[in-house]
Amino acid sequence: MSAAAATWERTIRFWEASVGKKVVMAVTGAILFLFVIGHMLGNLQIYLGPEQLNAYGAKLHDLGPLLWAIRGFLLLTVALHITAAAQLWWMNRAARPTGYIRQSWVQASFASRTMIVSGPLLAGFIIYHLLHFTTGDFLSGGLAYTADGHIDVYANVVNGFSYWPASVVYILSMIVLGYHLSHGVWSMFQSVGLNHPRYMPWIRRFATAATVIIVAGNISIPVAVLAGIVR
Amino acid sequence: MRIILHIWRQKDANSPGKMVRYEVPDVNEHMSFLEMLDVLNERLIEQGEDPVTFDHDCREGICGACGFVINGIPHGPQPSTTVCQLHMRHFKDGDELYLEPWRAKAFPVIKDLMVDRSAFDRIISAGGFISVPTGSAPDGNAIPVPKEKADLAMDAAQCIGCGACVAACPNASAMLFTGAKISHLALLPQGQPERRDRALKMVAQMNAEAFGACTNIAECEAVCPKDIKIENIARMFRDFISASVLKRAG
Structure with missing residues (x-):
């Protein structure tokens, strides 16, 4: 067998093992977690005024082919995350064909038991979010542009969130994201084997803090628009 | 009463x-x-x-x-x-x-409250042997084992294979059991020669037995009568990853 074929076979074997899929979940989850942090830091520039936010948006758009490469990479990451999750879920259901008549939980958190619910909800939210602010299909009046031909990110955000049902969807989605992250962030360490009694308490604290910051930071924007602070 | x-x-x-x-x-x-x-x-x-x-x-x-x-x-x-x-x-x-x-x-x-747990035995056998000299008894302390490692290995080896971890897991995953069995040999010098092979083979057998996968909810740890920690699952992940990446042949 050639070296390439051996590597390919080994990769397939890694993917086919439940443990391998968990590693894929963790690594893709970590990439998406970093993206969510970066995305929030970008968004928070709305508080620095229209010029700052629009300049940031223009800078991203001017990346051109690189922007599409990043988008492709993120799409691939999401696809792997969802595929691994779906296959694991299927495997897990098959492993327990008959359930218990009485079911109790000793320590498993609500968030940890509902990842399979929060995940698809977030996938739905991502599609809605792209149609809302990226393509403008769900934005009343479509995307607004600045005088120099760039997207007027600031005006679009204010326009989008001024419609209160959209803001409610975003706020609820961020709470769902919070649940997903509160379990996912520490889990991604565990699933690549990073669990040590000295560091695990700090990893848990980091996960909680990151979740709170991301949820609060993102929710603040629709709230600020609805409250008239950002207009 | x-x-x-x-x-x-x-x-x-x-x-x-x-x-x-x-x-x-x-x-x-x-x-x-x-x-x-x-x-x-x-x-x-x-x-x-x-x-x-x-x-x-x-x-x-x-x-x-x-x-x-x-x-x-x-x-x-x-x-x-x-x-x-x-x-x-x-x-x-x-x-x-x-x-x-x-x-x-x-x-x-099998009947009423009794189940067939042979799947656990097959996971253990899939792990294979460890290379130890047989024949005359080895000299005491010929193989140094640090106290901390001995304690951790003993903690993992406490697993009695009752299956409560599988029963508690909503995914019927056997990762706490397999993690404990992989860990107790992986922590000792005697377990080193076949360490990587063992991790790959035991994980493969665990999948073949139709156990589910871990979702890190840690319910297994809470019900384990021997207090096996999910840290052992992480050790299994480490061994599986390093074995997958570093194994030269096959």
Whole structure:
């Protein structure tokens, strides 16, 4: 067998093992977690005024082919995350064909038991979010542009969130994201084997803090628009 | 005291089962849970009925033979305790308890509360041998084992293979069991020669037995009568990853 074929076979074997899929979940989850942090830091520039936010948006758009490469990479990451999750879920259901008549939980958190619910909800939210602010299909009046031909990110955000049902969807989605992250962030360490009694308490604290910051930071924007602070 | 039991009755692997209600009116608080079932079974035999089948052996909490689910918790409500060491003083007069067998595709019900756990044995055998010199007894302390490693290996080796981790897991995952078995040899010098191979083979067997995958909810750790920690699952991940990446052939 050639070296390439051996590597390919080994990769397939890694993917086919439940443990391998968990590693894929963790690594893709970590990439998406970093993206969510970066995305929030970008968004928070709305508080620095229209010029700052629009300049940031223009800078991203001017990346051109690189922007599409990043988008492709993120799409691939999401696809792997969802595929691994779906296959694991299927495997897990098959492993327990008959359930218990009485079911109790000793320590498993609500968030940890509902990842399979929060995940698809977030996938739905991502599609809605792209149609809302990226393509403008769900934005009343479509995307607004600045005088120099760039997207007027600031005006679009204010326009989008001024419609209160959209803001409610975003706020609820961020709470769902919070649940997903509160379990996912520490889990991604565990699933690549990073669990040590000295560091695990700090990893848990980091996960909680990151979740709170991301949820609060993102929710603040629709709230600020609805409250008239950002207009 | 009076205890009301709802017990899963199933004739054999191919028959459908159902919950049947029993009353044990004279339970002594010093009885273990299994002794209470013995009393119930004696009565059932006297009445010409089929006694409740459950697995048990040492009744000292060290063999791993016993175990069923009490009100949704494997081995019942008392932490770090197998059902044979669970005493009736932890229950109140009039308590209603639901007894069900471990539920997993990999653990088919043999009868009533007894399941076939051979899948665990096959995971262990898949791990294979360790290279040790046989023949004359080795010199004491010829192989240095640091105290900390010895303790950690012992913590992992405490696993009695009862299957409560699989029963507690909503995914019927055997990762706590397999993680503990991989860990106790991986931590010792004697386990090093076949360490990577062992991790790959045991994980492969675990998948072949149709156990589910871990979702890190840690319910297994909470019900484990031997307090095996999910840190052992992380160690299995480390060994599996390094074995997958570093193995030269195959």
